[in-house]
Structure formats: structure tokens, C-alpha cells
Amino acid sequence: MYIFNVFLMQQTILIIGACGQIGTELTLLLREQHGADAVIASDIRQGNDGLMDSGPFEILDATDYDALEEVVAYYGVDTVYLMAAMLSATAEKFPERAWDLNMNSLFNVLNLGKEKKVDRIFWPSSIAVFGPNTPKTKTPQHTIMEPSTVYGISKQSGERWCEYYFEKYGVDVRSIRYPGLVSWKTMPGGGTTDYAVEIYHEALSKGSYDCFLDSDTELPMMFMEDAIRATLTLMDTASEHIKIRSSYNLAAMSFTPSDIVKSIQKKLPDFTVSYTSDSRQKIADSWPNSIDDSFARNDWGWAPEYDLERTTKEMLQNLR
Ligand code: AKB
Numbered sequence: 001m002y003i004f005n006v007f008l009m010q011q012t013i014l015i016i017g018a019c020g021q022i023g024t025e026l027t028l029l030l031r032e033q034h035g036a037d038a039v040i041a042s043d044i045r046q047g048n049d050g051l052m053d054s055g056p057f058e059i060l061d062a063t064d065y066d067a068l069e070e071v072v073a074y075y076g077v078d079t080v081y082l083m084a085a086m087l088s089a090t091a092e093k094f095p096e097r098a099w100d101l102n103m104n105s106l107f108n109v110l111n112l113g114k115e116k117k118v119d120r121i122f123w124p125s126s127i128a129v130f131g132p133n134t135p136k137t138k139t140p141q142h143t144i145m146e147p148s149t150v151y152g153i154s155k156q157s158g159e160r161w162c163e164y165y166f167e168k169y170g171v172d173v174r175s176i177r178y179p180g181l182v183s184w185k186t187m188p189g190g191g192t193t194d195y196a197v198e199i200y201h202e203a204l205s206k207g208s209y210d211c212f213l214d215s216d217t218e219l220p221m222m223f224m225e226d227a228i229r230a231t232l233t234l235m236d237t238a239s240e241h242i243k244i245r246s247s248y249n250l251a252a253m254s255f256t257p258s259d260i261v262k263s264i265q266k267k268l269p270d271f272t273v274s275y276t277s278d279s280r281q282k283i284a285d286s287w288p289n290s291i292d293d294s295f296a297r298n299d300w301g302w303a304p305e306y307d308l309e310r311t312t313k314e315m316l317q318n319l320r
Contacts, residue, residue: 017084019047062105090190113171183224223306252304
């Protein structure tokens with residue numbers, strides 16, 4: 001099945017939220033593929049040296065439509081990756097700010113698409129769109145959602161708006177429901193799945209970790225390299241193969257804190273862990289244990305490459 005098109009060859013790309021956990025790695029890889037000058041990084045703050053030194057950068061508030069429009073016109077941007085968002089745990093502390101950022105940044109980018117100022121948009125959704133009434137195991141693409149967090153509500157609403165803009169205005173918007181992401185280049189911030197990154201850092205720096213989730217809390221997770229590959233594959237797939245314009249379920253592995261501890265202990269036998277769950281436990285309990293991603297597999301050939309053991313190997317090797 002030939003599912004890719006030549007669109008990717010001529011792109012000028014804007015990454016909004018380029019200094020975050022996904023944005024940093026996405027920017028660096030897109031710059032390798034398209035050339036540094038074809039990929040404009042932007043955020044409300046500067047990023048790490050690797051990102052800042054690798055190509056053009058603009059300070060940009062994604063909730064400011066005029067500023068966004070100006071950057072798009074100045075660089076001749078045709079493709080936007082909107083990675084800026086307030087994640088689940090922080091959003092519970094600042095519900096209105098989270099709603100403002102997560103929704104208005106999306107409206108701004110979708111409206112650029114509606115006005116034909118950009119051709120293609122990527123917007124990340126999350127497993128947070130699911131809630132306590134959702135089937136927990138192998139959660140289907142289409143099912144009861146009813147998210148119970150501000151972040152989840154904003155992502156579910158965002159999905160509906162993406163589909164609406166596609167159906168009504170022909171906006172070419174594509175999206176993935178990311179699971180928790182494990183990466184070593186940039187720390188996550190404000191999420192419920194952040195423990196799965198912190199634990200590797202502290203295993204190496206302290207030899208111990210106090211986990212904010214209970215030992216048996218199973219969540220869908222993914223190594224960053226898989227997540228970036230999925231994102232770029234979806235964006236390079238010819239439009240007629242994208243059957244879902246809300247957001248695709250995506251899966252790689254599911255594990256508990258206790259599984260990750262055992263996996264680290266195979267490499268660092270003296271590593272110890274304690275468990276002190278906090279308000280993030282309730283959020284984690286409302287999310288699925290595992291995800292059915294057969295639509296992504298069938299429509300655009302998705303297949304993960306990293307399991308927990310391979311993830312642990314990569315994390316410890318690179319953080320060392
Ligand atoms: C979070 O924990 O909030 C995020 C997510 C699952 O979307 N990592």
C-alpha cells in the first residue's frame with residue numbers, strides 16, 4: 001500500500017511549543033529531514049542549547065492569533081505542529097488557564113487552516129480523553145469517554161473541533177492520542193505519567209525514588225522515538241488514508257511503577273523505591289490500562305518498536 005505523498009518535500013514547518021518534551025525532539029528530527037531553515041521553532045520561553053543553536057526560533061504565544069499569523073506569513077509556513085499545552089496535573093491546579101491555553105491555541109491554528117493560511121496541522125490529543133467509565137483494557141477507538149480532568153475535557157473538546165473543522169471547512173488536521181511518553185532529551189512537565197521519566201533520572205543520580213503513583217498503577221506508555229515516528233508517519237500519509245479526523249488511539253506498551261522498577265533493577269540491582277501517592281493517583285486511576293490502536297495500524301501502518309526492556313536500556317545508556 002503506497003500511503004505517503006510528496007507533500008513533505010516542500011514544507012516550511014512551524015513548531016509551537018518547541019521547547020517541551022515532544023517539541024524538542026520533533027524539532028531536531030524535522031530539521032535533520034528538511035534542513036534547519038525549513039523548521040521554525042517557537043515557544044513562550046527559550047529552550048535548551050541544542051534546540052536554540054540548531055535553527056530559527058521565535059518567542060510566540062499561541063493564544064495570540066495576530067502574532068501567530070505574522071510568524072506564519074513572515075516565514076511562509078505551510079505546516080504547523082501545535083505542541084503547546086498544559087498537562088493533566090498542572091491543569092488541575094489552574095483549570096481556567098489550562099482551558100484558555102489548550103483551547104485557544106487550537107482555535108487559532110484551526111482558523112489559520114480555515115483561512116487557507118496553512119495547509120496541514122498536527123495537534124496532539126491524549127489518553128486523558130478517556131475517563132472512569134471507559135472500558136479500561138484495550139480501550140477501543142470509539143467508546144465511552146467522559147474525561148474527569150480539565151486536561152482531558154480540553155483534549156476531548158479539541159478532538160471534536162478538529163473533526164468539525166475537517167468536515168465543515170476541509171482543514172487537513174491530524175492527531176494522535178499519545179500515551180505517557182518516556183524520553184531522555186527533555187524532561188516532561190506537569191503530567192501524571194512524568195514518574196516514568198523521573199524514575200530513571202533518580203535511579204542514576206540517587207539510587208532511590210519516591211513514586212507518586214501506587215506500585216500497581218498500570219498505564220499505556222511509549223518511548224519517545226516511537227511517538228515521533230508515529231507523528232511523522234501520520235503527517236506524511238496521503239490524506240485519503242486518514243480516516244479519523246478526531247484523533248487516533250496509539251499504543252506501544254503498558255506497565256506499572258513496579259514493572260519499571262524491576263526493569264531498572266536488572267541493570268542497577270541496588271536501586272530502591274518507595275511509594276507515596278498524591279493527587280495524581282486519582283487522575284491515573286481514571287485512565288485506561290491499555291489501548292487498542294488497530295485503526296492506526298490499519299490506516300497508516302503503525303507498529304511500535306520499543307518495549308519496556310528496550311526503553312530502560314536506552315534511558316539508562318543515554319542519561320549516563
Ligand atoms: C499527562 O500525564 O498529562 C500526559 C498525557 C498522558 O497526556 N503525559
